Amino acid sequence: MLLIIGFIGFPIALSLALTLGFTGGLNQIIALIGQGIRPADHWWGTMAGYQALFSDPRFNGDLQQTIIVTVVSTIVVLVLSLAIALIVRLHRGRIAQLLGAIIVVPMFVPVVISAWAIHTFYGGDGFVRSVAALLGLQAPTLTSTMWAVIIGSVWTSLPFASLLVTSGMQSIPDALIDAARDAGAPMSRIVRTIMLPLASTQLIIATTFTSIGILGSFTIPYFLGSNQPTMLGVEISNFLNAYNRPQQAVAMAFVIFVFAAGIAIAYVRANLRGSATEARA
Amino acid sequence: MRSKSMLAAITIAGLLAAATAGTAAAAPKPKPAKKAAKVIRDIRLFISADTNIQDLWQKTLIPAFETRYPQYRVDVTFDLHGVHDAQTTAKVTAATVLHKDPGIDLIDGGFTVQLGTSGLLAPETVKTMPNLKLVSPSVLKAGRGGIPYRGSSVLLAYNATTVPTPPKTLDDLLAWIKANPGKFTYNAPAGGGAGYAFVQTVVDKYVSDATRQKMTTDVVPELEGEWTQGLSTLRGLNPYTYGKNGTYPANNTATLSLLASGQVDMGTVWSDQFTTARRTGAMPANIKVTQISNPSLTGGASYLGIPRAATNIKGAQVLANWVLTPQAQNLIMGGTLNGYPVIPLKLLDPTLADNFANADIANLRPTYTSAMANDLKNAWASSVPGK
Numbered sequence: 001m002l003l004i005i006g007f008i009g010f011p012i013a014l015s016l017a018l019t020l021g022f023t024g025g026l027n028q029i030i031a032l033i034g035q036g037i038r039p040a041d042h043w044w045g046t047m048a049g050y051q052a053l054f055s056d057p058r059f060n061g062d063l064q065q066t067i068i069v070t071v072v073s074t075i076v077v078l079v080l081s082l083a084i085a086l087i088v089r090l091h092r093g094r095i096a097q098l099l100g101a102i103i104v105v106p107m108f109v110p111v112v113i114s115a116w117a118i119h120t121f122y123g124g125d126g127f128v129r130s131v132a133a134l135l136g137l138q139a140p141t142l143t144s145t146m147w148a149v150i151i152g153s154v155w156t157s158l159p160f161a162s163l164l165v166t167s168g169m170q171s172i173p174d175a176l177i178d179a180a181r182d183a184g185a186p187m188s189r190i191v192r193t194i195m196l197p198l199a200s201t202q203l204i205i206a207t208t209f210t211s212i213g214i215l216g217s218f219t220i221p222y223f224l225g226s227n228q229p230t231m232l233g234v235e236i237s238n239f240l241n242a243y244n245r246p247q248q249a250v251a252m253a254f255v256i257f258v259f260a261a262g263i264a265i266a267y268v269r270a271n272l273r274g275s276a277t278e279a280r281a
Numbered sequence: 282m283r284s285k286s287m288l289a290a291i292t293i294a295g296l297l298a299a300a301t302a303g304t305a306a307a308a309p310k311p312k313p314a315k316k317a318a319k320v321i322r323d324i325r326l327f328i329s330a331d332t333n334i335q336d337l338w339q340k341t342l343i344p345a346f347e348t349r350y351p352q353y354r355v356d357v358t359f360d361l362h363g364v365h366d367a368q369t370t371a372k373v374t375a376a377t378v379l380h381k382d383p384g385i386d387l388i389d390g391g392f393t394v395q396l397g398t399s400g401l402l403a404p405e406t407v408k409t410m411p412n413l414k415l416v417s418p419s420v421l422k423a424g425r426g427g428i429p430y431r432g433s434s435v436l437l438a439y440n441a442t443t444v445p446t447p448p449k450t451l452d453d454l455l456a457w458i459k460a461n462p463g464k465f466t467y468n469a470p471a472g473g474g475a476g477y478a479f480v481q482t483v484v485d486k487y488v489s490d491a492t493r494q495k496m497t498t499d500v501v502p503e504l505e506g507e508w509t510q511g512l513s514t515l516r517g518l519n520p521y522t523y524g525k526n527g528t529y530p531a532n533n534t535a536t537l538s539l540l541a542s543g544q545v546d547m548g549t550v551w552s553d554q555f556t557t558a559r560r561t562g563a564m565p566a567n568i569k570v571t572q573i574s575n576p577s578l579t580g581g582a583s584y585l586g587i588p589r590a591a592t593n594i595k596g597a598q599v600l601a602n603w604v605l606t607p608q609a610q611n612l613i614m615g616g617t618l619n620g621y622p623v624i625p626l627k628l629l630d631p632t633l634a635d636n637f638a639n640a641d642i643a644n645l646r647p648t649y650t651s652a653m654a655n656d657l658k659n660a661w662a663s664s665v666p667g668k
Binding site for chain 2: 125
């Protein structure tokens with residue numbers, strides 16, 4: 001409990017105070033050094049810091065891009081990991097096993113390395129464009145666009161999500177699937193009415209972990225994204241270091257926090273439902 | 282249940298914050314200074330720069346200094362690209378205000394002048410550092426207590442095979458960029474000084490001389506309105522620069538690699554990084570550098586700073602004074618860095634000095650003060666890329 005107060009609660013409270021314009025106490029030094037800080041003008045502080053942020057057209061573009069990248073990447077990750085989990089679950093052959101093994105490989109490659117690899121693959125002088133040029137085609141340069149960020153996010157998030165979903169699928173008893181087959185149900189119906197509902201807790205957990213991870217990502221958008229708009233993780237770092245505007249940087253972090261908290265609520269509810277089903281069983 | 286106790290924790294922490302607000306801030310405990318019981322004393326050097334500067338100190342200057350002054354040992358802390366400059370500035374400020382040891386005796390970093398302007402540096406004196414007499418007075422004065430020890434400037438690099446006659450003035454360069462779409466680039470100013478210099482140079486074209494002068498010595502946010510025209514010129518270049526969609530390389534080295542791989546024909550680069558890349562073979566021989574004029578790309582001296590609160594000011598002064606000797610300046614010119622010297626060329630090794638005949642450090646066009654530079658990077662990011 002003390003640990004939570006000391007390492008999580010206190011810094012959060014201090015940062016919140018900074019975004020509201022309380023520049024005394026432990027915030028004194030950062031307020032002295034930072035530029036463009038709006039000081040408190042009411043007893044509860046000021047919203048001017050947040051107002052400055054929301055009226056900055058950059059922030060709206062960044063927020064939009066962050067949400068688009070998070071939603072699109074999460075959907076792609078979910079669809080791919082479901083497909084992989086179903087193949088591994090329903091076809092227990094060599095190839096399915098191999099697929100299950102290959103898909104976790106990105107987990108063991110550091111993100112910086114994979115970001116750079118993706119950069120050289122899709123870059124202006126990269127593999128994709130070189131091959132296309134040999135065929136007499138002109139392929140687009142994907143780096144410095146949102147698409148490269150989405151590709152990178154999917155690449156780094158897929159292994160963990162598919163491990164979770166696969167384990168959820170593996171825990172479905174054969175008896176249920178066989179019974180449905182015997183009753184003449186087509187495969188699509190088995191997947192829809194038996195497998196997906198039984199693995200729903202794992203699916204929700206995979207969704208929340210993937211989306212929170214992508215929401216706060218830095219390395220992938222830093223290496224692969226455009227300068228502007230960019231994802232909020234990179235923009236926070238820009239505001240904190242390059243533009244020396246700590247108040248806005250922390251305010252952005254709180255905006256991300258609000259989104260992540262919304263996702264976290266879904267996670268907690270899935271957990272509760274999971275433990276309720278276990279209790280019933 | 283868990284979330285409820287979390288809420289309680291945050292509330293308690295909030296109350297604690299309110300209670301401590303207004304009272305003196307709890308300072309981070311200073312590291313105990315190493316006692317001078319031994320004969321050897323530590324000089325704690327903090328470097329905030331790229332790896333070429335780290336090499337300059339650790340492979341070249343420090344070994345030579347420690348041979349000359351065996352009673353000192355230089356202890357280096359390195360911050361790559363100065364990503365923690367704001368935190369380091371805060372640390373030095375806090376330590377000075379609270380009369381504690383900042384843990385640093387000598388700083389080599391871009392924020393030295395900012396510290397000097399805030400009165401956080403020990404004043405430099407010719408009495409303790411006689412070699413300061415060799416340095417141009419105007420360069421010394423601009424340091425606000427910082428000690429100039431090397432220089433560098435941003436240059437225009439071009440591919441001599443495809444561009445036989447490079448532009449001579451900024452106007453020529455802007456015309457060339459529009460005539461050759463996709464063949465010029467500069468890096469995002471927040472990511473490095475080479476791109477920043479181009480941005481400031483274009484902005485300066487439309488700023489009055491008086492304003493330009495003020496921005497290099499003071500913090501004058503009220504004059505930032507004069508940047509508008511330059512920023513819109515830069516925005517107008519979006520379709521003509523590399524990528525053609527308003528995206529820019531992230532940092533100095535990204536521009537160098539675009540030049541080296543032939544993806545662009547022209548870009549702005551740091552003089553020292555270019556020379557180093559050329560010598561290590563990373564930069565092909567057909568890429569050459571030149572300076573433009575009217576206005577020229579910016580450059581200037583790099584300053585060392587001794588924090589007022591440092592515990593080994595004397596040692597730091599000995600090191601700073603030694604760095605200004607002809608021996609050390611020769612090492613800066615040659616060695617791995619190829620930096621500009623700050624003392625008169627006639628005192629230096631003539632074979633090396635020939636390369637720097639035009640690099641008069643007192644005549645380089647200075648960059649804005651760090652607060653103004655931060656604002657310019659911010660203004661660029663909100664009005665140029667992706668528009």
